[in-house]
Amino acid sequence: MSRLRAGWSFLAAAALVAVAAYFAGAQPPFSLVLWFLAVLAVLVREPAPPRMQEEPTERMEAVEATLSQVESVLGALDLPVVVIDGDATVLAQNKAAEKAFGPLLSGLHISTRWRSPGILDMIRETIETGEPNQIEHSERLPSERVYIVRSAQVEKLAGALPQLFLLSFRDISELRRLDRMRSDFVANASHELRTPLASLRGFIETLQGPARGDPKAQERFLAIMLDQATRMSRLVDDLLSLSRLELKAHIAPDQTVDLIPVLGHVRDSLAPLAADLGVDIRLHLPEGKVEVLGDRDELVQVFENLMENGCKYGQEGKVVDVYLRHGDGAPVEVSVVDHGPGIPAEHVPRLTERFYRVSVADSRSKKGTGLGLAIVKHILTRHRARLIVRSEMGKGTDFTVRF
Known part of the structure; x- marks a missing residue:
């Protein structure tokens, strides 16, 4: 009876066919035989496995729920992580991975994003053996980065879930640099x-x-x-x-320093050198105090380096102008401007590198060590300040410290 109840729609259709056949001129026995055959077909057919249609849906819902939980956990990591299955198909990625490599479409093979034979071979070996592996991998676009890429199998999760694997990327670019x-x-x-x-x-x-x-x-x-x-x-x-x-680069100074007497002290200490070179150091200072948070001795070292360089390398201009600007909500700025030959544009970005010289012979003749501007950069970094360099060939160079 249960089978008849389960097949009621089929039997109803068969009855309609038998009635139609009768009105079409078929003999009554023929219509009864047709109905009997329909009932027999329902009785002898194989019963459908219980919940055959519902099971895949429930399984997919369980998989999606678990992946959602995995993504929530991985989202808290600052390490880029990609989740793949046993076919190396992308299932999920965390926010750090999306930020580093862009969005990865779920359901695509991992090779659609990383074509490196090293990465693909490593993943294949991990999937086959279940053992973790790692290699070093370089990304050249949009900027050059170096990663330690690690593949590892996730312990089998509860439920009817596929085997999962994690692909993690540890950025070691700064260490290499x-x-x-x-x-x-x-x-x-x-x-x-x-x-x-x-x-x-x-x-x-x-x-x-x-x-x-x-x-x-x-x-x-x-x-x-x-x-x-x-x-x-x-x-x-x-x-x-x-x-x-x-x-002590990570420790910001907490003392207050008035820049006006600092600049005056530096100008006076460099007066003999400037006189020997035939250069006049002129200060352009506002009235009153101009205070910043800083270390006085270190700021003296900064402005000594900048003014001394202005005198030595801008000697042809005969004048080094020092401007102190502040007020109206603008940041405090000190500009050391010489009127010498200037610096070619291709050298400007590298001036603060250690031992970098525009002209080795010229630097040594002026008794430079090649470390002055590197020291300036480190001091200003500790003071949370910036060094801005502007130069024009034949007109001179402007070194501006912006606090």
Whole structure:
């Protein structure tokens, strides 16, 4: 009876066909046989498995609910993570992954986004063996980034869910950049020290040999040796300054400093150098006080570097103008402007790199270490300030400190 109840719609249709056949002229026995065959078909047919149609729907709902929970957990991570299944099909991604790599469409193979053979082979091996793997991978667009990419199998979740795998990306670009900077720094420092050391050694050997009895040669060589030793001393002092600044770069100063007496002090201390170079340092200062949060000694070092560079490299212009601007809600700015030959545009972005020189020969002739503007940058970073450089060939250069 249960089968007859389950097949009532079919039986009703068969009855309608039998009646229609009767009115169409078929003999009554034929109509009864047709009805009997329909009932028999319902009785002998295989019963449908219970909930055959409902089961896939419930399974999909369970999968979607679990993935939603996984996405909620992964969304709290700042590490880019992509969820894939055993066919390497993308199921989900967290916000960090979307920010780093853009939105990934669910249901597509992972190779639609990453075509690197290394990544695809790593994922294939993890899916086959269940063992985690990792490789180093570089992304060149939109900017060069380096990642440690790791694939791992997720422990089997409760319910009838597919096996899940996580693909995570740990950004090590900054570590690689610091490694390169450290290597470059050691190489450059070694090179800078090697030259004066080789010079000193050569002059000492000369004084011990051919110039042993030549007072005039001794006096000339000793003067050069003193100059080289002084150069090494400046270089070591600048290296130590950079090291100290790096140690406290994250600590912002909390003292109040009036910039007007600071600029006056720097101008007075550089007056002998400016006079020797035939340069006049002119201050353009407002009335009253102009105070900022800062470390006085470090700010003195900043403006000494900028004014000294203006005097040395802008010597042709004969004047270095220093402007202090503030008020009307605008940030406090100090501009050191020389009227020298200027700096080619391609060199401006790299001026604050350690040991970077526009002209090596010109820098050494002016007794520069190549670290002055790097020190300025580090000090201003600690003061939460910016260094803005504007230069025009043949008209001079403007170094502006904006607090």
